[in-house]
Amino acid sequence: EAQVTQNPRYLITVTGKKLTVTCSQNMNHEYMSWYRQDPGLGLRQIYYSMNVEVTDKGDVPEGYKVSRKEKRNFPLILESPSPNQTSLYFCASSPGMTDTQYFGPGTRLTVL
Amino acid sequence: GQSLEQPSEVTAVEGAIVQINCTYQTSGFYGLSWYQQHDGGAPTFLSYNALDGLEETGRFSSFLSRSDSYGYLLLQELQMKDSASYFCAVRNMNSGYSTLTFGKGTMLLVSP
DSSP states (O other): OOOEEEEOSEEEEOTTOOEEEEEEESSOOSEEEEEEEETTTEEEEEEEEEETTEEEEOSOOTTOEEOOSSSSBOOEEESSOOGGGOEEEEEEEESSTTSOOEEOOOEEEEEO | OOEEEOOSEEEEETTOOEEEEEEEEOSSEEEEEEEEEOTTSOOEEEEEESSSEEEEETTEEEEEETTTTEEEEEEOSOOGGGOEEEEEEEEEEETTEEEEEEOOOEEEEEEO
16 A cells, blocks of 8 residues: 555654654655644645755754655654644655655654 | 745535635745645645646636636535645745645535
């Protein structure tokens, strides 16, 4: 089944404790991206990647890192999480950068 | 930067027709997409317009006017399951890079 998976789905952590949210797709898509969703603000793009080893900042990159060492995986790294990063996070992938995006199920992160 | 405006909430009854408008301000406009999201779930793609005019997909249609920086999503024969949030999203292309910027979403409430 073609899908985008994210792990964990739910995470409660404390300020400053490094964490990684994994994202994997099995559709051989070149383009992957991360979004955060906050009430009343819609989805905002954090980072995106057009291919292996090619990443760039979206609209709200501060406090986040990403890497794209393999085509299928695009992890989101929070080196020192803060409470303002409490949010619902979505990973998405598409065949090319202008194509329809397929979203993962989301990761609900709470930083205390 | 980019900005999108869409109504925060729309209500309608089963069987009715509803139109959700989206106006945008952006540079490097490439196309307008619409996504549906049920409460807390993954956004799913509905429709995409790169050129002016109407695109029809079953009960859903989407319209774009590039000269007016305006688009809308039309939902016909509304069903209870259509109660969800609907996001317009602008695809931009600048210097060979593409970003997707989402509006804040319109919550559609369908009543019996």
